[in-house]
Amino acid sequence: MKPIFTDARVAWHDSMHERSLSITAASMSQAESSAKQTEQRRQRIEVVFAAQGDDKEARIDILRQKLNATETRGDKFNSTNRGAKVAAMARIQRAVAGLPKLLQSFGNFLYSPNPTAADMEYSRYLLAKHVRLPAMTDQQSSKVESLIIPALLSYRDTAFGGREHWSPGRIIEFAHQYEVSFSAANWARDWSSVWERLLDACGGFDQQALDPVWVEINKERGDAANDG
Known part of the structure; x- marks a missing residue:
């Protein structure tokens, strides 16, 4: 089969x-x-x-x-x-x-048909706690939190939705919900590296979450090849 x-x-x-x-x-x-x-x-x-x-x-x-x-x-x-x-x-x-709880929630946030608010919150916490950010000023550090949810949503759109990553304009618009403002003119200079670090971290956690799923898929492939 x-x-x-x-x-x-x-x-x-x-x-x-x-x-x-x-x-x-x-x-x-x-x-x-x-x-x-x-x-x-x-x-x-x-x-x-x-x-x-x-x-x-x-x-x-x-x-x-x-x-x-x-x-x-x-x-x-x-x-x-x-x-x-x-x-x-x-x-x-x-x-x-079998995954740690935070990785389970991260994967569910990305791929479950019915992700929960808890899945999003655990994913936000995972990214905020473990992402490695470049050196920033105190003012920049205070703004990073407002980029975490947009990064998660952008990564999900790309990883499973087949869409492009969010544009700076869309990120800035979303951040206004937190009453945080970014300069579009200075985005590339001040924030693009931070944004890329957030997306890279999402990719790393995504791979960790999917690893045991790939193990099961590859095992099934091997069984099917042996049966064939």
Whole structure:
């Protein structure tokens, strides 16, 4: 069977859609849905045959046998594929759960379909605590905090959204929410190196968060190659 996931970011995102889903629950849901659909088809067909002559019972019996065979094959295929995907998602979830809390939240902020306010706050704290900044004046240091959330959002837009990094104008506009002002004319001189350090730090934390997810993906690739 082909690997379920080939990209760590996509794997993280998709796996967080169904955090509490188990293979058993998925299989039961699939079976119940399939059984209900099959019974509805049988009832419709038997109503049609009831008006078509004396041999209707024999024809219904033959059709029932065909339906049973078809549904058994279909259910097996769907259940196998669904079960494989749920199992792959469970392995990714387990890999994510093994990360330190701050890196879990950082990855969830970037890739979860439903990142929380706590994910953003932990990500902000991680970046603020560990980023290595160039030498700055006291006035510059007091402004750095207002750039951390824009850096996180900009990195997320680029890493998983396929968009360009935020422009200086957009960063400056966002910082106004914190009542912090930057000079657009002096951005390149005073702040571009700080901004690049923040983005580089995001890239480093991103790699650390994704490493165990890539381990699971590469292991699945190896298993698929051996089976093939």
